[in-house]
Amino acid sequence: MHSKEQISHDEYQKTSDWLMSHTKHRPIVAIICGSGLGMLADTLKCQDSFDYSDIPGFPQSTVQGHAGRLVFGELKGKSCVCMQGRFHMYEGHSLLKTTFPIRVFKLMGVETLIVTNAAGSLADSLRPGDIMIIKDHINFPGLVGLNPLCGPNDEKFGPRFPAMSGCYDKGLRSLVMELAKQMGVSSLVQEGVYAMVGGPNFETIAEAKLLHRLGVDAVGMSTAPEVVVATHCGLRVFGLSLITNKVVKSYEDSESVNHEGVLEVGRLRSQTVQQLVTELISRMEINNNENTNNVS
Numbered sequence: 197m198h199s200k201e202q203i204s205h206d207e208y209q210k211t212s213d214w215l216m217s218h219t220k221h222r223p224i225v226a227i228i229c230g231s232g233l234g235m236l237a238d239t240l241k242c243q244d245s246f247d248y249s250d251i252p253g254f255p256q257s258t259v260q261g262h263a264g265r266l267v268f269g270e271l272k273g274k275s276c277v278c279m280q281g282r283f284h285m286y287e288g289h290s291l292l293k294t295t296f297p298i299r300v301f302k303l304m305g306v307e308t309l310i311v312t313n314a315a316g317s318l319a320d321s322l323r324p325g326d327i328m329i330i331k332d333h334i335n336f337p338g339l340v341g342l343n344p345l346c347g348p349n350d351e352k353f354g355p356r357f358p359a360m361s362g363c364y365d366k367g368l369r370s371l372v373m374e375l376a377k378q379m380g381v382s383s384l385v386q387e388g389v390y391a392m393v394g395g396p397n398f399e400t401i402a403e404a405k406l407l408h409r410l411g412v413d414a415v416g417m418s419t420a421p422e423v424v425v426a427t428h429c430g431l432r433v434f435g436l437s438l439i440t441n442k443v444v445k446s447y448e449d450s451e452s453v454n455h456e457g458v459l460e461v462g463r464l465r466s467q468t469v470q471q472l473v474t475e476l477i478s479r480m481e482i483n484n485n486e487n488t489n490n491v492s
């Protein structure tokens with residue numbers, strides 16, 4: 197990212213302070229809903245919700261299937277905040293704006309980030325409707341310098357050169373595998389590698405073949421920048437992709453993907469994704485049960 201844009205620590209703090217003064221909740225878990233997965237917020241009890249347009253400093257959602265609302269609430273005794281709608285680079289947001297909420301969450305006292313997305317599968321073993329636990333990612337925009345951490349480093353958030361080798365928490369990944377077994381849905385769930393591409397167009401066949409050869413299991417247009425920023429500031433991360441379509445890899449194949457189809461699979465699998473995320477939040481250990489951030 198070669199833009200001169202910077203967001204000061206104060207700006208993140210102002211948004212965090214505004215939110216903390218408008219809700220009684222003190223979230224320790226943040227959830228980002230992928231395309232068509234906005235219903236993840238429905239399970240939160242005692243909700244306080246805010247349209248992004250009312251939150252100082254927040255960008256706006258422009259994509260169908262991303263409502264643009266921040267919902268606070270309780271889930272299984274844990275205080276959570278849920279983004280019903282994320283920001284994508286292809287919408288024209290800078291990567292700093294795309295990832296703005298993550299640092300706000302950190303300042304609010306969040307410890308764990310759960311990212312979800314809709315993705316196309318490259319792996320033959322992943323069918324539409326399957327759930328892929330993200331074990332690692334390839335951040336294609338990041339590899340060529342489109343990285344939200346480019347620019348001056350704010351040491352208050354994290355180091356100049358953060359490690360990314362363990363960015364998807366191993367303990368949470370095994371916990372969700374175990375939960376999937378207990379829920380009787382383990383045939384739908386497997387681990388894999390997610391790749392972020394810039395979008396907004398879906399892949400050409402040559403691009404799909406390339407991604408497949410590189411070992412990518414599922415591809416989408418989000419998530420990696422959020423995870424990079426979350427890892428930089430010390431959040432624990434769990435990620436899952438709902439496989440909404442197969443990426444066409446053959447010139448003989450006449451199928452093609454569209455966003456409505458992506459949203460439809462989200463609706464069909466919403467309950468299973470919701471149950472897995474609810475159980476994960478219920479069962480995950482947390483470091484600091486007492487989020488004592490003061491209301492300012």
Ligand SMILES: O=P(O)(O)O[C@H]1O[C@H](CO)[C@@H](O)[C@H]1O
Pocket residue numbers: 229230231259282284312313314315395416417418419454455458
């Ligand atoms: O990654 P999420 O936001 O779930 O959305 C995915 O679905 C959209 C394409 O249908 C793209 O935005 C892609 O990234």
Ligand SMILES: Nc1nc2[nH]cnc2c(=O)[nH]1
Pocket residue numbers: 314315316317393395397398399415416417440441442443453458
């Ligand atoms: N790039 C990309 N993003 C997606 N999001 C949902 N499906 C897809 C896909 O096939 N490709």
